[in-house]
Amino acid sequence: MDAHFLGIPELVETPSVAVVVDVMRAYTVAAWAFAQGAEKIVLAESLDEALALKARHPDWVALKDGPHAPGFDAVNSPGLLRSVDLTGRTVVQKTTAGTVGALAVKEASLVLCAGFVVAEATAGLLRTRGCDGVTFVVTGEDGRADEDLACAQYIAARASGAATDATDATGFLRRAGASRAAAELTQGVRQGVHPDDVALCLELDRFPFAMVATSEDALMVLRPYPAPAPTDGDRATA
Incomplete structure (x- = not known):
């Protein structure tokens, strides 16, 4: 598999297949939202759009980065979201x-959103689809966030069929745990944080689904996609 790792500012053309990686914390939070029963997640362009969607759909759950704010129901924290019942709900995330990053590649034929918690399911879907060329969008720090790059590189290795088991993942997870984002979350530099957030972001393959984003009624909508069953080739390299 031909893998490219780009930051958002480097996306000069629309890739065919894109994997948008945000470990700390957007797509860890998204995975937890689905685990808590959410039906779908609408990826908002702006805070104003998120609030407008919430105003039109009062039963939707709006969440954002940072501290709690008027009009929003939740913050972008897996530790805080894991206790919220989202059964059948629509979540608006900004x-x-x-x-x-996801909206920057919305014209791609396949858009996956990922973190370590859905790494193997994401890699499995790429293998099943036979994706020869994949652009990994490293969203944090204009493409320099090591937690996102480490996760992207791990998924790329798994998607290529490399013999990368949970033990081999240790180095990638260590890099993520030593990242700037992890330090800022641990030290309280960022707001809207639970003490367990970093640990939850580093749980490898916590959930058995990938997350696919598609355009629905002019909105970018994220939904869970069950992990494909492993093939004999996958078992041989696992």
């Missing part, structure tokens, strides 16, 4: 980097 974050600093993750949602921006």
Whole structure:
């Protein structure tokens, strides 16, 4: 598989297949939202759009980065979201980097959103689709966030059929745990944080689904996609 790793500012053309990676915390939060029963997640262009969607659909759950704010129901924290019952609900998500990255590649034929918690399911879907060329969008720090790059590189290795098991993932997870984002979350530099957020973002393959974003009624909508069953080739390299 031909993998390219680009920051959002480097996206000069629309890729065919894109994997948008935001480990800390957008797509860890999205995965937890689905685990808590959410039906779909609408990726908002701006805070104003998120609030407008919430105003039109009062039963939707709006969340954002940072501290709690009027009009929003939740913040972008897996530790805080994991206790919220979202059964059958629609979530509107707006974050600093993750949602921006997905909207930047919305014209791609396949858009996946990922973190370590859905790494193997994401890689499995890429293998099943036979994707020869994949652009990994490293959303944090204009493409320099090591937690996102490490996750992207791990998924790329798994998607290529490399013999990368959970033990081999240790180095990638260590890099993420030593990242600037992890330090800022741990030290309280960022707001709207739960003490367990970093640990939850580093849970490898916590959930058995990938997350696919598609255009629905002019909105970018994220939905869970069940992990494909492993093939004999996958078992041989696992």
